[in-house]
Amino acid sequence: MNRTPRTDIPPVLVTGATGRLGRLVVGRLLDAGVPVRALVRRREAAATLPPEAEVFTGDLTVPASIAPALTGAAAVLLVWTAPPGTAEAVVARLAGQVRRVVLLSSPHRTPHPFFQQPNPVAALHARLEGLLAAAVPETAIIRPGMLASNALLWWAPAIRSGETVRWPYGAARSAPVDDRDVAAVAARVLGQEGHAGGDHVLTGP
Template sequence: MAAMTPTTSPSVLVTGATGRIGRAVIDRLARAGVPVRALEHRPGTARNLPGNVSVVRGDLTVPETLDAALRGIRTVLLVWAAPPDTAGAVVARLAAHVRRVVLLSAPHRTDHPFFRQPNPAATLFAELERLIAATGLESTIVRPGMFASNALAWWGGAIRGDGVVRWPYGDAETAPVDDRDVAEVLARTLHEDGHAGGDYVLTGPESLSQAEQARIAGEAVGRPVRFEEMPPGEFRSQAPEAARPAADMLLAAWKATLGRPAYVTTTVAGLLGSPPRTFRRWATDHAAAFTGAPRRG
């Protein structure tokens, strides 16, 4: 694919450029007039990018491929989607080329039982944060909690089907954050001054049980939804073998938070100057994805 070359040299590199969050960040930076360089590790995967975005090859699992991508870059969005083996080498290369790293992490330091369960991903994020701090790089850590979009992956099939959501720990409360709010915060921290040293935990504006979220999703698409409690053991047994650690982590987190409201922050409002989107708004805006209808526009 022939990448378009912006008239101004890019100052921001976005890794994970073809993922849901990375691509949304690129679109927001491009609309703000920020020249962006998008990192792709497979040819042709970064498609239909805005005109002021250039594409460069690079792979987090092969750190030496990052040198060309990092030349002239001031700030990097690091979205880690690779095994942990090369984390140290990747961070060392960042330190050799750039001034600041914005890391998409998780709220593993937050003092709430939902976030304090053993979690392999949290272990990786903690190590990345340690490595970045050890280099002396300026950093901004962005820590979204549960994504609202999980509802589509988890319950979309049931809502499109018979309307019965079978799921464990229906009373467990979370504060789902809209992916768009996360992307907007990341974009701001990448191109605005004043975010060096920032450590931002992002949540939605309200604590909702999982059963309430399923009901709201149904209401947003005009379909009645009935929630049925699934035994935790059944949930785990249905998970593919490779997903068992994630299933165990979720089960432990949901169980630990029973009887407590979710952890809710005002960080999105403080950074963006407007309240975070509610889960109901997210569900309404994504109704077509729940029904299988084609999106308009």
Template sequence: MIVVTGATGNVGRALVSQLVADGHPLRALTRDPSRAALPAGAEAVRADLADTTGLPALFTGATSLFINLSAVGDHTPALLAAAIPAGVRRVVLLSSGAVEDGADENSPIVAHHLAPERAVQASGAQWTLLRPNAFATNSLQWAPQIRSGDVVRGPFAGARTAPIHEADIAAVAARALVDDGHHTAIYRLTGPDILTTAEQIQAIGTALGRELRFDEVPREDVGADLFPHVPPQMLETILDAFAAAVTAETEVTTTVGQVTGRPALTFAHWAADHVADFQRPTA
């Protein structure tokens, strides 16, 4: 039995779908199973991670665990304390590419991911760390603007990343959860192509059959309204990362292909998969 946290998120839902399609017994943890809309074959279970007394029951019969830090966060140690005694022997953690050799441990983003990484490594289970860089789904932040017009406003049009499709992150996670040979592996994950922010907007426009334009906003004029999904205390850190991405060398890895046996999906593929998220509402 594989337990998946964050099962209704972008990566979690893709992972659940892949594992179920491959016939693996799966327990999907979610706040509200009645609204999870997960594929048949997934056992959707309500999980309140703050209720430590109820955690051991979530792992009855489980041997593997996927931890998505965006869903679990500070509850990682408690989750591990319940999972390992219950019989979980393999843990795959979705961390962040911000964690790397020489990274500033005082950085809020690094610190947020590094502590759970260390907890997983010290858990006694076989462990694998996934460190993706830019998620292609970050472009969903522009969806409200694209649905309402053909001009997208934001900072750093020239910021360069290699966005990764959530299905590729899920595919690597699936292999690490199911196959032997991934213990102590730290996988840095990216998409196959380097694009600027403006080029990503153009690619979304192509998928929609529209001509979209990116209108660069000076950093000093950027407010929380452009990044409503980012905690206010993290906004400056995010903007620093965007600024650095304009001139820094962009990392591109071949890890997806090496682990899964197929090439990583392009951003154009991702945009085509997400057309519905950007379409204008019909009257």
């Protein structure tokens, strides 16, 4: 497949580009011809990214470090894996340099007991959503439920060894969503106009 990015459109910045979802979003955008910037904390971590992605080093805990990657970017996928202390400063940087931010959040607003447990990650996501809504002209939220790939981390070793598969909420229903489906939605919202204000809860199959 020809992944030569178009030169007539500005690039999209993907934070968390070497993570499970970020890597897939990078590939989806490149497949669509969208030029991609990949933000990584360590350049050597980008060795497995597609060569067509332009790599920038930066760290969300050092907001000034992401400024070069933001310059001239059309949109940003914000995957927050850092401590929350620099959230306001990072959002201020985003607001000053890009019009569109897509946040990878969680379905913490969903009235389902599985997502209503006390959760510091959900509290952080709610805070980021508020900051972005107040500062960035075009914000969209993507809220995947449980990622299907989590099974590889949580249950695959027990299954392979013939052990009991354990889960703290055995009676709780959930609808795991494939990482590739989440990436497809993220790439669509990042690469197309008309998704400002979108709030997308994603479930499987």
